[in-house]
Amino acid sequence: xxxxxxxxxxxxxxxxRISGSKNASLPILFASLMCSGTTVLLNVPDxxxxxxxxxxxxxxxxxxxxxxxxxxxxxxxxxQPEAPYDxxxxxxxxxxCLGPLLALLGKAKVALPxxxxxxxxxxxxxxxxxxxxGACFELxxxxxxxxxxxxxxxxxxxxFPTVGGTENLLMxxxxxxxxTILENVAKEPEIVDLANFLRAAGAKITGHGTSVIxxxxxxxxxGVKYKVMPDRIEAGTYMAAAAITKGxxxxxxxxxxxxxxxxxxxxxxxxxxxxxxxxxxxxxxxxMQAVDIxxxxxxxxPTDMQxxxxxxxxxxxxxxxIKETIFENRFMHVMELIxxxxxxxxxxxxAIIKGGARLIGAPVxxxxxxxxxSLVIAGLAAEGVTEVNRVYHLDRGxxxxxxxxxxxxxxxWREKK
Ligand code: UD1
Numbered sequence: 001x002x003x004x005x006x007x008x009x010x011x012x013x014x015x016x017r018i019s020g021s022k023n024a025s026l027p028i029l030f031a032s033l034m035c036s037g038t039t040v041l042l043n044v045p046d047x048x049x050x051x052x053x054x055x056x057x058x059x060x061x062x063x064x065x066x067x068x069x070x071x072x073x074x075x076x077x078x079x080q081p082e083a084p085y086d087x088x089x090x091x092x093x094x095x096x097c098l099g100p101l102l103a104l105l106g107k108a109k110v111a112l113p114x115x116x117x118x119x120x121x122x123x124x125x126x127x128x129x130x131x132x133x134g135a136c137f138e139l140x141x142x143x144x145x146x147x148x149x150x151x152x153x154x155x156x157x158x159x160f161p162t163v164g165g166t167e168n169l170l171m172x173x174x175x176x177x178x179x180t181i182l183e184n185v186a187k188e189p190e191i192v193d194l195a196n197f198l199r200a201a202g203a204k205i206t207g208h209g210t211s212v213i214x215x216x217x218x219x220x221x222x223g224v225k226y227k228v229m230p231d232r233i234e235a236g237t238y239m240a241a242a243a244i245t246k247g248x249x250x251x252x253x254x255x256x257x258x259x260x261x262x263x264x265x266x267x268x269x270x271x272x273x274x275x276x277x278x279x280x281x282x283x284x285x286x287x288m289q290a291v292d293i294x295x296x297x298x299x300x301x302p303t304d305m306q307x308x309x310x311x312x313x314x315x316x317x318x319x320x321x322i323k324e325t326i327f328e329n330r331f332m333h334v335m336e337l338i339x340x341x342x343x344x345x346x347x348x349x350x351a352i353i354k355g356g357a358r359l360i361g362a363p364v365x366x367x368x369x370x371x372x373x374s375l376v377i378a379g380l381a382a383e384g385v386t387e388v389n390r391v392y393h394l395d396r397g398x399x400x401x402x403x404x405x406x407x408x409x410x411x412x413w414r415e416k417k
Pocket of ligand 1: 023024026052092093121122124126127160161162163164165186190225303318326327328
């Protein structure tokens with residue numbers, strides 16, 4: 001297994017260009033299953049989760065053609081309803097094929113994704129909502145077996161604004177009979193991007209980006225050319241890297257309007273964030289102050305940025321807290337940050353971080369994608385050498401992470417085992 005080796009202590013300087021969004025690309029790729037003809041997607045990042053999705057789309061019956069510049073062409077042929085365990089277990093977002101398959105074929109057999117390091121992550125809200133549209137489910141042999149005649153428009157209220165659940169239902173509703181009203185849905189920018197793609201393909205959707213989405217079903221969707229939005233979490237991660245190294249980085253091709261919570265917290269910490277049209281200049285020339293953070297559904301502070309900010313708080317002045325409200329077990333990075341010298345205590349859903357730590361490099365082990373990013377950030381500030389093991393987590397979500405960091409002066413490299 002590859003590892004990343006980091007010699008910390010270099011203030012990062014220069015510019016980093018943000019790649020296309022992983023979490024927007026995934027649902028849009030699954031939505032292309034429902035589009036007749038060819039869908040051409042631009043700005044899709046080259047990541048392991050994208051490769052897994054493409055493998056699944058091929059398995060389901062699509063021709064897939066990927067060129068080196070982030071362009072992917074998908075042409076559905078004869079679609080079959082089974083998403084096998086071997087593909088689903090490596091990526092939970094595979095469950096996003098459930099809505100499209102039911103809408104298209106009236107049946108689906110999708111492996112249950114199972115839990116993961118950050119929590120149980122059930123799909124009960126997806127299933128409950130699809131049942132309201134007329135689908136029936138059976139759970140057997142580790143699979144969700146779904147069937148329906150034609151999905152029917154329904155009025156659905158989500159108990160929690162689940163991102164994946166909103167996406168699955170939004171896709172399913174596009175080809176359902178009649179009107180679907182989805183209430184208390186997630187408002188994440190990636191959902192808006194999915195809705196914009198579906199609208200370009202012929203869907204009738206309004207209200208995306210608010211907590212009520214209305215969809216008038218249509219008889220078919222057509223493949224279109226669509227450019228995926230830039231990745232706000234990748235952008236936030238490099239902003240944190242600039243801050244912790246007291247560097248100065250220009251984040252280019254940045255979804256500035258989707259980063260309010262991150263910019264607000266960095267500014268509160270004393271970091272200058274100079275916002276321009278589609279870039280942010282981050283200047284970390286003062287000592288950071290600790291802050292209190294509560295993760296929340298968008299537009300709240302993203303759970304996907306919590307671990308990276310924890311690394312910042314370890315070296316900031318004073319004590320701060322991070323309360324995680326989205327996932328029940330998302331503090332796996334705490335023990336590893338402690339190995340680097342951090343002073344953190346976890347009490348239930350809250351981490352209490354005493355700042356001012358002197359971080360010293362050590363071998364650390366990543367447990368999930370964003371936890372790995374926090375260890376890289378901490379490693380960039382630590383004295384000596386930090387080795388981040390299990391880099392495959394990072395490869396799921398960050399395109400060319402070590403190359404992008406090298407380009408702004410970081411001493412970081414990959415070692416193959
Ligand atoms: C998506 C993102 C992930 C991000 C998360 C929250 C993708 C591919 N992944 O994950 O990076 O961290 O949103 O912003 O876009 N839940 C249920 N029942 C359900 C569905 C969800 O209890 O049927 C719970 C989950 O266990 C979790 C919470 O709701 O505790 C949030 O999950 P959800 O918003 O669905 O996140 P994902 O779509 O899995």
